[in-house]
Amino acid sequence: MENPNYRGAIVNNPxxxxxxxxxxxxxxxxxxxxxxxxxxxxxxxxxLDAGAANRYNFKLTxxxxxxxxxxxHAFMIQKLDDDRKIGxxxxxxxxxxxxxxxxxxxxxxxxxxxxxxxTDAMRIILRYGFTNLNLNRIQLDVxxxxxxxxxxxxxxxxxxxxxxxxxxxxxxxxxxxxxxGILRREWEQLQTAS
Amino acid sequence: xxxxxxLFQSENLVLEAYDPEKDAAAExxxxxxxxxxxVIDWEGVPHPLTVFEVKKKxxxxxxxxxxxxxxxxxxxxxxxDSQFLGILTLPHVFWFNRxxxxxxxxxxxxxxxxxxxxxxQMALRxxxxxxxxxxxxxxxxxxxxxxxxxxxxxGFRAAVRQRENVYREGKIWxxxxxxxxxxxxxxxxxxxxx
Numbered sequence: 001m002e003n004p005n006y007r008g009a010i011v012n013n014p015x016x017x018x019x020x021x022x023x024x025x026x027x028x029x030x031x032x033x034x035x036x037x038x039x040x041x042x043x044x045x046x047x048l049d050a051g052a053a054n055r056y057n058f059k060l061t062x063x064x065x066x067x068x069x070x071x072x073h074a075f076m077i078q079k080l081d082d083d084r085k086i087g088x089x090x091x092x093x094x095x096x097x098x099x100x101x102x103x104x105x106x107x108x109x110x111x112x113x114x115x116x117x118x119t120d121a122m123r124i125i126l127r128y129g130f131t132n133l134n135l136n137r138i139q140l141d142v143x144x145x146x147x148x149x150x151x152x153x154x155x156x157x158x159x160x161x162x163x164x165x166x167x168x169x170x171x172x173x174x175x176x177x178x179x180x181g182i183l184r185r186e187w188e189q190l191q192t193a194s
Numbered sequence: 195x196x197x198x199x200x201l202f203q204s205e206n207l208v209l210e211a212y213d214p215e216k217d218a219a220a221e222x223x224x225x226x227x228x229x230x231x232x233v234i235d236w237e238g239v240p241h242p243l244t245v246f247e248v249k250k251k252x253x254x255x256x257x258x259x260x261x262x263x264x265x266x267x268x269x270x271x272x273x274x275d276s277q278f279l280g281i282l283t284l285p286h287v288f289w290f291n292r293x294x295x296x297x298x299x300x301x302x303x304x305x306x307x308x309x310x311x312x313x314x315q316m317a318l319r320x321x322x323x324x325x326x327x328x329x330x331x332x333x334x335x336x337x338x339x340x341x342x343x344x345x346x347x348x349g350f351r352a353a354v355r356q357r358e359n360v361y362r363e364g365k366i367w368x369x370x371x372x373x374x375x376x377x378x379x380x381x382x383x384x385x386x387x388x
Contacts, residue, residue, distance in 0.1 A: 052290050097239055097361040137358055162354030164331055164373055169291045174328070179354045179371070 015128055016075070018120040023075035023089060023128075028065055031076055032058065034085055038108025047146050048106045050168055050177070077107070077121045086112050089121045091129060091138075099136035101129060114148055122156040130184045139181040143168045150178065157190045158182045201320055204312050209268040209282060209320070212256065217269050218249035220278045224301030228362060229338055233283070233299045255285075264289060266320075270300065270313050279305050282317050284325075292328040294321060311344045318348065322376045331373040337362040345372045349382045 010016075016023040036058060038044050045053035065072075074090040087107035094101045103125055107118050129135040140158065142149045145168070158180035166174030202209045222245040225231035231240035234251060243251075252267070259265030266284040271277060280300035287294040298313045300306040321330045331353065334342045337360055346352075354371035361367070380386060 050288060050291060093237055095237075095359070098359055098366060100359050137356075139356060139359070161356055162352075162371065164293070164353055164371060165329060165375060167288075167291055167293050167329070169328070179356065181356055181359075183358060 015132060016124060017080070018124045019080075020120040021077050021079055021086075021117050021124070023121060023124050024078050024085075026065070026069070026074055026076055028062065028069070031085065032062055032065060034076075034108065035088070036061070038087075038106070041108070041110055044106060044108055044110070046170060047143065047149065049104070050143075073101075075121075075125075077105075077117065079117065084109075086117060087121065089125050091125065091133075099134060101133075101135055101138055103129075103138050103140050105140075118149075119152045119155050122152065126156060126182065126187055130187050135184065137181055137183050139179065142178050142180065144176040144178055145170075153180050156182075157187055159186070199319065199323060201316070201324055203273070204316055206273050207279070207309060207312055207316060208271050208273050208276075209316055210271055212252060212267045212269045212281065214249045214252045214256070217278050218252060219245045220301065221252075221281070222248045224280065224299075227301065229341075230280075230299050230301055233281075233297050236285075268320075270298070270309075270316075272305075272309070279309060280313070282313065282320070284321065287325060287327070292326065294325070294327055294330055296321060296330055296332055298332075306340065310341065311347065314344060314348050318374065318379055322374075322379050327376060329373060329375045331371050333369055334372055335360055335367045335370045337365075337367040342370070342372070348374070349378055350374045351378075 010024055011022065013022070036056070039056065042053040072090060073092060074088060076085045077087040077089055078085050086109045087105065089103065089105045091101045091103055103122070105118055105122060107113055126138060129138050139161070140153060142153065144163070159182060161179045161181050163176040163178045165176060167177035168175040221234065222243050225234060225241070225243045225248070228240035231243065234243060234248060255265060255267060259267065264287045266287070268282045270279045270282055272279060279302075280298070282296065282298050284294045284296045296317055298310065298317050300310055300313065318330065321327045332345065334345055336342065350372035351374070352370050353373035356369040356371070358366045359369040
């Protein structure tokens, strides 16, 4: 559990704080229960990745995170106004030769979709990746059915880099897997423009 | 009515079960080429690997493949003298979406020139006819013009261009996802649209 005596070090951290949310390290006791709740919403899972939506055994999920946590660069997304944890964001598959990484994001609380929390979390992780990890590019993939996600990533500065045709198949309908990326110089231009 | 297509033999090549005891030493030698090393150590920094590492990695993959049923690895050999040339791998078939990423890699330049196109046809026949995939994709780029041209000649389209995502020979290159659909392959091989 988060120690209240050290709370200032987390909540006042400029690197991980945005306009609406902050990014905080995972608490494996508390947060896996939240993720389990979010996963009840199969639409959340279907938008999140290409795997089949599923229900996961809590004990096995915990064992997975305990084993893999050192290799994960995952954060919980916490609202600034009421400290509620509403989603997750993660950098993964770093390529240190070129300085690139993939980013994945999910807002688990459905009623908070489309309110700018995801875009704000993305802006924080871009700033962190480019100014603290010395990355040159950050990339993601998103399904064409996820118009809310696409709009949010465009707003954060991602550019379309192409798509794989019909890679997601749900209820007999195929949706494209869209690839987007942002380079550091593009991100820097956005900072001077705003 | 019978099945007349031979999946594991073509004019000059055969696809065989990968044998770590026999094939790891050849693959370790091929990893002096970073484009080959990158296909064994997907997320690491490409570097020449020891025979021990290749053998261990391949044994683990083959074991996992048997358990998961979504991983395929073949040794590519020359028919005339059984010489090991390289591999065909589909490291993760998404059965529910019916697509897969795959790689054909041939270790030596002159062998690649002689047999890459033929090996590619075997990969397509296996993935699109036997596994029944809707689409297959692989990665390439201007840093390996011979491979990219062979993919284009086989009917692949450049579907995604991840800008500045590969580093080779002191230069940064785009990573290009090359894609082909089963329908496109059918038109090409039979002239008939399904």
